[in-house]
Amino acid sequence: MKPWLSLLLLLLPFFVAGEARLVTIGGDVTEIVYALKADHQLVGRDSTSTAPEAATRLPDVGYMRQLNAEGILSLRPTLVVASAQAQPSLVLRQLTQSGVKVVTVPGDNSLTAIRDKITVVAGALNASAAGKALVAQMDSALAQLPARPLDKKVLFIMSHGGMTAMGAGQQTAADAAIQAAGLRNAMQGFSRYQPLSQEGVIASAPDLIVMGRDSVQALGGASRVWTLPGLAQTPAGAQHRLLLVDDMALLGFSLRTPGAILALRQAAEQLP
16 A cells, blocks of 8 residues: 555544534533544543433543643643633633643523523534534423422432532522422522522422532442431431432433433422
8 A cells, every 4th residue: 555545544533524523611512522423533532421320431531620731631622622611711721822722611501591502512513414403402391391390398408529419599490490490499599509408408308309410429328318407307308308419410400301300200299
């Protein structure tokens, strides 16, 4: 074989139209890339990108809110598709200044935003037709969610290693997910996450406790949940009503979120 032909075959993958050396920032973004069957372009992802399982075998550039340009640039990307929640913004500017194309994906905590995310990612990957098909699938999944409200109160608790257990107030992804399920957030009167207090938890009277599996593991197991301030003295605590979820599926407003919200609603419907 002629030397020039050998070189051409070696470099061919880099000249395929529309393809890139892609790094994704945000678990929701990564899930969409896989669903669009564009994962062969991936050379790296952030630490929130844990689904599908194949993504975990890619190089990890770190947590999406604590990025550094050096780690990303070491993978020689030509395209970075990042959630609008990615931080610090300076890093994204540094990538652009280094000649990397950066596309920002909406980071809203709403079901309607999922369609926008798909459209933006598909556009960045020159996969508009596949994007339209995926949007249609998402519309079908969203149509399965119940529209009728259910008068049950849910308390979402986050507890990572070394931090105080915190309840989700308003203006959180957990609050948005609870409302999308037609349920009530037990924690009212404050925004963001706040440390649990015995008085506040008892007054909130949740019917169901929802926690990520990693949070429960950080506490030392499900039995430890009921030792948190005030929980044993709530309707949920009296009956040990605990729903374990995948944090990214429920809170990421990703492709898996409609299914996670439906599971939350079904768990609430089974309560007396």
